[in-house]
Amino acid sequence: MYYLSEDLFFPPVHLAHSSGIVGFGGDLSPERLQLAYNSGIFPWFEDGEPITWWSPNPRMVLFLDELIISKSMRNVLNRKLFRVTFNQNFREIISNCQNVKRDGQNGTWITNDMIEAYCKLNELGIAKSVEVWQDDELVGGLYGVDLGHIFCGESMFSLVSNASKVAFIALVNQLKNENYKLLDCQVYNSHLESLGCREIERDEFMNILRNHF
Template sequence: MYYVDKDLFFPPVSEADEDGILAIGGDLNSERLQLAYKSGIFPWFNEGEPILWWSPDPRMVLFLDELVVSKSMRTILKRNQFKVTFNQNFADVISNCQKIKRDGQTGTWISNEMIDAYCKLNKEGIAKSVEVWQDEILVGGLYGIDLGHVFCGESMFSKVSNASKVAFIVLVNYLKEENYKLLDCQVYNPHLESLGCREIDRDDFMSILKSK
């Protein structure tokens, strides 16, 4: 396993172990994070532990034309019961992603250090958020890294039913209109699969990531 030092360098993603861990250590400064995402790598670690850098194989992605919107979700969207904004309240979105309770999880990987780092990326126009409002209250949203042709989703939250799905669907429709190539969802989970996401070989993901 590669140990990250002060140099801005990551080894080829092909050197990741079978779990997808490529490197350990380093920091979360803006330059390193941008290099990581552009190289198909992302940080994921527990608070108080060294930073782990991942590039899993296979990779969970959504090809934008493959988005699955259920009949019930179409009805919810038509009702306009939610208001959706882009990049209007990034700090509150990532904070809610940190605090929201999730089934099967006792803690969160979104540390205060990560919040500070991604809020800085937001100010630099790299990290972006989608906010979902109901009666002027933030009830759902998501955030990720915008590479211009690929959006790397990081986390989402929902305080009322379907709010995070609304954020996801609205984001995908926007990315499709803007001719993005895909939405990177990193690792498998059944909720993402229900929305049309699927796993592809890391080599295929890297080919798309490197093409502009």
């Protein structure tokens, strides 16, 4: 296990523990976060724990052409029940992701320090959000880190049924239009799988991350 100092450094991801943990410590400065994401690494920890850096193997991703939109979801989209905006209310999106209740979880990994760190990334144009509105009320959305060829999704929320799916689909369509390689979803969950995401080997993910020209 690596314990990071103030130096801007991460060990190579192939040295990660079998759990996916790359190391502990360091800080959440914009410079370190940018280095982390460009190195295939992201922070994930709970309040009161040391900053923990991860690069899981396998990695959950969506190849954009593999997006699955169910018949019922197509009906929702065709009815135009929601309005979608991009990068208009980043702080409100990440705050809702922190506060929304999730099945099987007692709390959230999005600490107040994480919110401030990602809001700084948003000010730099690196972290971005998708907002979903219903009758001018924010009802869902997501945020993540934009690497220019890969979008690293961090978290999403819904206050009404299907709102987060609408955000996800809108993001994928935008990424396809801008010729992104894939959407990084980090770790497996069944909801993401239902949308077409799948696990790939970390080496394959790292090759895509590094070879983007």
